[in-house]
Amino acid sequence: MPVLDEVVAANTEYVRTFGAKSELALPPARHFAILTCMDARLDPAGYAGLSEGDAHVIRNAGGRASDDAIRSLVISYKLLGTAEWFVVHHSDCGMEYFTDEVMGDLLEKSLETAAIGADGFYDVGTGPGSSAGKNVEWLTISDREQSVVDDVRRIRNHPLVPARIPIYGYVYNVHTGGLEEVAEATRVGRAG
């Protein structure tokens, strides 16, 4: 079955059993937000025990504290009352396997999907490509614990983020499902 039909069929079943979720309020009931990676293996509702209505979930490639993620976090506390935030990166993240230079080169060669081998990604396409990827900060990760510390610090130091909000730093282990604290990151959050 095509993906679109599968999604529509799954949604029909979701609607059938939606029940009391129809009455949920807009502000997150448990007053917190999670910034995490788009990785398909991560289910924040599962790994953090969320039900619909509980918490804001912001996701991008890497779970990075991009300007857009900070835009979302500021809206989250200023308008919708979240009071605690989690930054959750993870093991075996795709963002660890390339650099800005590699990505720019791959996109310049073609807009086809690259393959991955022992040495990282390599291009299998024959074009057309685009040099526009050379001007993008891809926010790759070279050290997964340090990237959590860096992102908590970037959020903490943003002029629109109040010092009172605790920011907890974690790495999700894709082989166990476990959240492992990055104590140095959480301390950045707590020190204000």
Added chain:
Amino acid sequence: MPVLDEVVAANTEYVRTFGAKSELALPPARHFAILTCMDARLDPAGYAGLSEGDAHVIRNAGGRASDDAIRSLVISYKLLGTAEWFVVHHSDCGMEYFTDEVMGDLLEKSLETAAIGADGFYDVGTGPGSSAGKNVEWLTISDREQSVVDDVRRIRNHPLVPARIPIYGYVYNVHTGGLEEVAEATRVGRAG
């Protein structure tokens, strides 16, 4: 129980029942990605029928096609092989209830959480505030179907997005759990 303890307890249970998910591969098994809102009421795994490992999920305030969302989508297809994308905004989105000017003013007055009344958000804090919010594009929404069309078009016209990728536009109904297609948006995607 504090939120942090609740999350840790929920995660302990998730780990206990993690099972075969420990063997999931990095690339999304079902080769698609969803860009949707951070709203707490939205559970993309629920409304689209995702299991861990299936699909990339990108979320921000509004589910908007920001530069950062497009960064994530480009990584998603170029390095990890997604071949179809969904843009899913929703009814009763917080992004419909303010403007850039309102948000800039609220943040200038204080970094406390604002309240919401019949006329929209109003500030209850007594400072300190920051004028930094005046320089941010908050990506508010004035027409929810048009915002889906606009975002599909922005992605479609990006130089790093191949024309072959279908982009489906939807609005999620927070009162029914249903996905409602924005046909004009999907057509932008299909026309290339």
